[in-house]
Amino acid sequence: MKKTTLGITVVVVSFIILVFYYGLNTEKIYDTEDLVGKPIPKIDLKLLNESKNFNTEELSKNNFTLINFFASWCGPCRKEHKHLINLSKNKNIKIFGINLKDEKSQANKFLNKLGNPYYLIASDHDGKKAVHFGVFGIPETILIDNDLNIIKKYIGPIDDLDVKKILKLVGK
């Protein structure tokens, strides 16, 4: 083996090992429960029906925001939709929808049929941003306050009982 080949191999292998080493020490968001109490990450997404980008700071204008991950192809999302519509009637809380891995036309069809509880909808077309919220399956819903801290997370469709609890938390 030539010295240069050896040199290059050593450098490349060392680099890979170094990255692995740092990889070991990075914190991973696996358990979504751990996110409660922490601020939400920056949401860098386009709005579903406008060409504008969404600004995370906007959420601090609301007393409370419910971030709801949904998609037209998701059966359980349909199930929880009526509860979101109910919640949207409360003035203390705004519902921000993140449409996950979905087509725009399908999402709009879904909302036209079942009603639109969201005051804003962003699109996470390839599902990359949802990972930051520890979202692996939908529906998932995150309640945040005006400091953008996560108060509670709901995995799976929300129901009557959850609605009551949310209303209690936001101090109806």
Add this chain to the structure above:
Amino acid sequence: MLSEIGTLFVLISTLLSFFLIFFSTKEIREKSVYPSKKIRNFSLLQFIFTNLSFIVLLVGYIASDFSLVNVYENSHTTKPLFYKISGVWGNHEGSLLLWINILVLFSFLFLIKNHTIDKKFQLLTLIFQNMLIIGFFIFLITISNPFSKIFPVPQEGLGLNPILQDPALAIHPPLLYLGFVGSSIYFSLALASLICKFDGKNFANVTKPWILFSWFFQTLGILVGSIWAYYELGWGGYWFWDPVENSSLIPWFLMTALLHSILVLEKRGSLYLWVITLSILTFTMSVTGTFLVRSGILNSVHTFANDPSRGLYLLIFLSIMIFSSLYVFYKFAPKEKVEFKPFSKEFFILINNWFMIFFLITVLIGTIYPIFLEIIANEKISVGPPYYNTILAPFVIPLLFLMSYGPQANWLVSKPAEIKKLVTVLFLSVCLIIIFIYFTNQKNILINLILISSIYLIFQTFLDLLKNLGKKNFSFYSSIFSHLGFGLLIFFISLNSIFSIEHDFNIKIGEKRKLGNLEITLQDLKIYPEKNYKKFVGNLMVFYNKNNSIEFLNPEIRIYNQPKTITYEASIKSNVLSDTYVTMSNISKSDFYNIKFQKKPFMNLIWFSTILIAFGGFIRILERRTK
């Protein structure tokens, strides 16, 4: 009590490894022709004690001795005996003990099988193998001890993850470990061969059975893993390009490359350094895979518990392995000249190797790229099937064509292709696909090309088989079966991807749904209490309008007691040509059930093709035995 006995056995085995290294080093300098009996006896003792330590853990599981943390965390008294046993390797610590058992088994078998070969080569291999064994023993004792005690002793265990309670998964790890760990022996052989300047052809002779053996089990291990994913994960898929699956595929590519290039070394004495490199790389990649899976650095469906200290240990171990191999290679590798004639057998084998390396690099990059991106750009992504399909699929086409020609080529001489036969078979394949397109309106060019090339390979291989029936030896049939299996595998995977149907809908008990040509009714739902879980069994009637036939399926929702988990058991009606696959899940606090109904054609033939690939390897193992 079991804790002390188990730890004692592990310590004795570790000590025996040190003895083996010490006495082997001593004997290398002595004048004797063969290693002394002492070495073999130490190796036998080590084999016995490592086995005993495994048996102790097994007894812990069978007797539900919860004084062992490992048993407490992964077992439960109500678990069926079969799963108590498979629970031994259904967790990190236990599976590591199994891994070490296989390492020791290979070390022992190597000594028994090869006691007449060059002494220095034999002893050096043994030294390297025992260094690996010590490395893994230290890992086991310090941070992965399956014999750790818990006090006060709990009355009941936490139970085995229900998705691991499956017959396929009970045999999946042992099969895969025979493959993974089997590669350790040719890692040691390669380093030993470099140091003592062992003859290439002899090296090929000694190494080939181990490559065959590990390749055979690796293939079966991957197959059983896929079958498990298909039956148990409930998504209807059988390959997800999940990082853990990839870590088993990466060494498989290398083993396949080795399996071919070792023939060149055996017959022509050429490609020695390349074979050595592949031998070292295979086990290195197996350990890298183990690191990726067990450190929690990657996010995957079957990642073991996340523990950075384990990751750190494995990373250090891996680094030592890589850098010492590099050093040995740099210091001892001889100069080599490689000359091949085009269209000779060795030419095709080299092309095969390049394809394997290309596949390997693609899968490796897809697997570790997310780690790099997260560290360097702080961005989280996961690499999914589109990446693999886009990059790998086009290259499968030339590979299939070349695979049809490789076995016919001769050593040394450049034999031009039989153009007439080639064109006829190609013409036939294209005709078949045109008829296929006419009836199915399948317009995806890439899939059609893959279909043409796989049919071409199947035809050519059949013709080859007919032409040489009874004439040739085992190795001919071996490559024919494996290549035919591969052609069929790609053919059926392509058809499966074209004709799979999926319907996802919500339904109440007693309701009927019309979906195209079929009607699905959820007739009722029954609850059955089982030993360690409660199951809700749906009774689903599927009516096919086309031929007025009815099929009943019973998907289950299982609620396990220990640990409290819900799993969804698919109901699968399997025929030779097509599977009906249904999963049912409950939508909490509602009367609706979510049904995922799928038609998956040719699943059994996909499994069969893979068995055929493995069977090819098996024939070659038999050949060596009969010799």
